[in-house]
């Protein structure tokens with residue numbers, strides 16, 4: 001079926017919730033709703049619509065379409081780099097009801113204001129002229145460009161008309177989680193070292209994000225939705241003491257490392273640095289690294305990131321990892337994916353700088369980030385083995401085709417560190433293992 005799309009774009013700026021929102025108005029023809037629903041419109045899974053329409057409400061809605069009554073506007077959020085993906089902020093019931101009706105899922109009402117011959121009919125049973133009065137109607141739509149926080153705020157306002165911001169609403173939830181967040185947000189690192197104000201509970205928001213990440217034990221989505229859920233589900237918070245002391249310990253370390261308030265200590269960097277240090281203190285022997293060394297590492301990382309962001313992508317010194325980091329500070333920085341990528345880039349850069357750092361647990365294999373660093377260290381090539389001609393000598397190889405090996409064997413006391421790690425092609429690795437096994441047999 002050919003669906004013609006009548007989309008009129010008018011770009012303009014206006015005051016709605018903030019002056020900052022870029023808005024775009026367009027019309028959506030009712031006949032095109034199913035098409036948009038399957039190709040463009042995304043309903044955030046977390047967005048639980050509290051009010052699901054009854055059959056009568058659904059029938060009323062189609063009735064309004066037929067009679068050309070005013071229908072409230074539909075709101076979508078678009079992301080700059082994905083103009084074809086529209087996140088629905090308001091209008092779920094209107095859209096799903098339209099799709100259901102066009103798919104003959106319910107009948108028109110008995111007592112509607114429609115002509116008698118179409119009452120109690122399914123869509124497919126009514127005449128083309130009547131159909132046209134419904135599917136030819138246009139829905140007013142608004143697309144906005146906004147941040148995650150603004151998305152949540154807008155959603156709430158559209159749905160409840162509440163004047164509170166997302167963080168303000170979270171703050172209104174009483175319970176132990178809230179108390180714990182308040183206590184973390186008072187930490188001197190927030191007071192003295194971060195480069196964002198505590199206005200509208202921003203320190204609370206980041207403290208809640210750190211708690212959410214600690215509780216999950218891995219990168220997760222820490223947008224407002226997730227936080228709100230924690231405030232509500234953890235009114236009793238048995239993990240509070242452990243969580244709080246662990247988080248504050250890492251904040252103490254951050255406070256020690258950063259002696260001044262740095263420009264780059266924005267929310268996204270607080271999260272990345274926290275996760276890096278948490279991972280390092282949990283799993284690696286880092287006591288030999290002085291706070292000043294850490295500081296130099298971060299400071300240099302940030303300087304490099306800014307320098308890199310000004311390079312054209314085809315420059316020989318353009319660093320894809322730094323670029324990935326950069327993108328994920330700007331684009332949905334609180335999503336699971338963005339947090340995972342930032343953490344991973346920082347860890348990889350860290351291991352390239354501090355190659356001697358071993359894992360605490362000697363039994364553990366190289367971590368992914370160590371492998372990434374080793375891969376870069378050997379210029380994506382097989383390191384080769386003495387007395388054996390590598391079949392892949394000098395050729396760059398995909399990461400997944402290489403194997404990661406202790407230069408000094410693990411049971412000879414070799415550390416699981418980037419310094420003592422090399423990447424080998426399968427042939428070289430097999431040769432090394434075979435000759436090692438035969439020599440250790442001879443020694444017996």
Ligand SMILES: [Zn+2]
Nearest residue numbers: 382390425428
């Ligand atoms: Zn090889």
